[in-house]
Amino acid sequence: MLLAPFTLAEDDPxxxxxxxxLRALSEADLLTLYRQTRLLxxxxxxxxxxxxxxxxxRGMKTIQRIAAERGLIIRREKRx
Numbered sequence: 192m193l194l195a196p197f198t199l200a201e202d203d204p205x206x207x208x209x210x211x212x213l214r215a216l217s218e219a220d221l222l223t224l225y226r227q228t229r230l231l232x233x234x235x236x237x238x239x240x241x242x243x244x245x246x247x248x249r250g251m252k253t254i255q256r257i258a259a260e261r262g263l264i265i266r267r268e269k270r271x
Contacts, residue, residue, distance in 0.1 A: 195227030198246035199253055213257045225254045225265055 193212050203209065213221065228247055235244040255265045 193224055195224055196231040196247045197224050197228045197250035197254060199249040200246055201249070210253065210257065213254060214260075218258075218261065218263055221254060221258055221263075222265065225251060225258070228254070229267075 193209070193216070197209075197213075199206060199209065213224075216224065228251055232244055232247040232251065235241075235247065258265050
């Protein structure tokens with residue numbers, strides 16, 4: 192099971208294994224991982240912690256791409 196935050200380094204040597212693990216997740220687990228990573232990324236943004244934020248952004252984009260392969264579009268939720 193993948194844990195949040197889901198991160199990818201710029202040239203992550205384990206990228207293919209991580210993507211395979213994402214593909215094995217159910218839609219519900221994939222969405223949960225995305226939402227948890229997004230919450231932690233928002234905290235990193237507020238803290239101006241770019242070294243922590245950038246790998247999470249790569250991770251979220253990867254989750255979105257893999258979700259799109261299934262026909263699932265993940266959009267950013269609007270704040271109230």
